[in-house]
Structure formats: structure tokens, C-alpha cells
């Protein structure tokens with residue numbers, strides 16, 4: 081990539097990024113599409129979407145960029161088996177399975193019961209079907225809120241794999257580990273800066289889902305390091321704002337520590353909204369259902385019920401409150417296979 085080096089900070093971030101182990105798994109750069117009908121309906125001067133649902137590998141999504149750094153590390157350590165934990169309809173575990181297979185590795189997935197009252201369809205279709213087609217060994221974990229416990233259990237599975245002579249690599253869930261996944265979004269920020277440069281236009285505000293914070297933290301860190309003027313707004317999909325703000329704050333510092341550079345993100349850069357989160361992770365509300373229909377019926381843009389529909393519902397709230405002349409970009413982070421784990425009634429259809 082060759083965006084103009086605008087500052088010593090940009091140069092040192094690029095140098096550090098390019099030294100990290102990385103396995104190329106996805107298609108990039110992902111396209112930017114315009115959403116003219118929705119922009120008009122929302123009273124925006126412009127609305128575009130960065131199509132990170134089109135990163136290529138096994139139905140794509142944001143986690144492909146993150147996995148390039150985790151699995152790059154796994155390859156550097158000569159691992160032969162990848163272990164990961166996530167919700168039953170997790171996109172991350174599906175893509176870890178695909179990434180592992182594309183590098184000739186074995187894959188163990190632990191599925192956590194994180195979303196209450198789900199149907200047989202939820203437990204069998206969508207991402208679960210893909211996990212099985214990819215030949216993952218599935219384990220289950222009863223508690224979806226116990227990140228450290230879920231990681232500990234993965235550690236036990238890894239121990240037994242070692243006893244069988246395998247060389248396992250764990251992708252951890254709980255905070256407190258090097259944020260390798262976030263580096264994928266520092267790279268995405270560099271890609272976006274090139275795209276803004278060649279189109280001669282930068283939107284005022286970029287809106288995306290904020291869950292583990294690797295995507296939000298990485299993108300925010302990268303855009304600030306590369307001198308971008310856009311505001312970045314994270315929409316809570318997993319936990320309320322009070323818990324998400326410190327998570328993104330520490331993610332950004334962890335990225336700086338990992339890359340060995342100064343942290344370009346200050347507290348005032350961290351914008352987080354949780355007004356469309358209720359009733360909780362993986363559970364829709366009227367605003368989410370309306371966002372799915374509006375995006376599909378005005379722009380043929382398909383959103384998923386867990387992440388991107390909530391993020392788009394958050395964008396719709398922000399757009400309706402925005403000053404005249406505001407332009408926005410939505411980051412479509414993927415997740416569409418999860419649609420097929422929910423019955424039509426769930427969408428009000």
C-alpha cells in the first residue's frame with residue numbers, strides 16, 4: 081500500500097504493521113458503494129457503505145481482516161490446530177474455521193449459549209451449518225457471559241490436544257491479550273485513507289458496530305494515526321456504553337503498545353452510543369427490524385440481525401439528529417449467514 085506518508089506517526093505505524101506476521105486470507109480493498117435513496121430519506125448530504133461483508137473468505141466479514149493477524153501468528157508458531165470460542169451463531173468462529181482450513185489446519189470451535197430462548201433453527205442453521213460443513217470439531221459451553229471461563233475451557237482442550245501430539249493455537253476471547261485482531265482494522269484504516277485520497281472526499285462521520293472492540297478500536301486508531309478528519313461512531317451491540325468506553329480506550333492503548341508507537345487516540349475521539357442495544361446481544365428490537373427492511377428495500381443492502389442491523393439502526397438515529405450537510409459512511413462488517421438461523425417471524429415477516 082502506498083498512501084502518502086503524512087506524518088512520522090503514519091510512517092511508524094505502517095512500518096510496525098508491515099513487520100507483524102500476517103496470513104493473507106481476504107479480498108481487499110473492499111469496495112465503497114453509495115446509498116443515495118437512503119441518504120435522501122435520512123436527510124444526509126451523502127451516505128456510503130464500505131463493503132467489508134465482501135472480504136471474500138467463506139461469506140466474508142470483518143473477522144477475515146482480524147484473522148489474518150491471528151492466523152499469521154499461528155503459522156509463525158507452526159501450529160496445526162486452531163481453537164476459538166464464540167456465540168452459537170458467531171461469525172468469528174465460522175471464519176476461523178474457514179481461515180484454518182485455507183491454511184491446511186484443523187479447527188476446534190466452542191459454542192457458548194449467549195442468546196436466551198433460541199430455536200432449533202438457531203442451533204442448527206446459519207453459521208452452525210457452515211461450521212459443520214467446514215469440518216470443525218464442536219464443543220459447547222453453557223455460559224455466554226463468562227469470557228475468562230470460556231478461555232480457560234479452551235486451554236483445557238488445548239492441553240488434551242498437546243497430549244495427542246498436536247500443536248494448538250488459541251484465539252482468546254477475554255480482554256488482557258495482545259489485540260492482534262485490531263491490527264486488521266489498522267490496515268483497513270490505511271486502505272480507507274487511500275480510497276478517500278483517490279475519490280477526493282472524506283465523509284464527516286463513519287459508523288460501525290462495536291462488540292469486542294477490535295474493529296472499532298483498530299479503525300479509530302488507524303484513522304487517527306493516518307490523520308483522518310472523520311469522526312468514528314461505535315454502536316454498542318454487546319454491552320452498554322459505560323462498559324464499552326473503557327474497553328475501546330484500553331484497546332487503543334494496547335494497539336499502541338503492540339506496535340511500539342504513541343497512542344494517537346484521545347478520550348474525545350471515542351464516541352459510543354447504546355440507544356439501540358436493548359434488549360441485549362443478539363436480540364432484535366423495532367429499530368433493528370426497521371433498519372433491515374430500509375437497507376434492503378431502498379438499497380438492496382442485506383444486514384444481519386446481531387451486528388450490522390443494530391449498527392445501521394444507530395446510524396439512522398444519528399442521521400436524523402445530524403446537522404444539515406452531514407455525510408456519513410457505514411462499515412458493513414458482514415454476518416449475513418446468521419440471518420438463516422432466525423425464523424421469518426423474528427423479522428416481523
Ligand SMILES: Cc1ncc(COP(=O)(O)O)c(C=O)c1O
Nearest residue numbers: 291292293294295387413414415
Ligand atoms: C458481523 C460482525 N460485525 C461486527 C462485529 C463486531 O466486531 P468486534 O468484535 O471487532 O467489535 C462482529 C463480531 O463478531 C461481527 O461478527
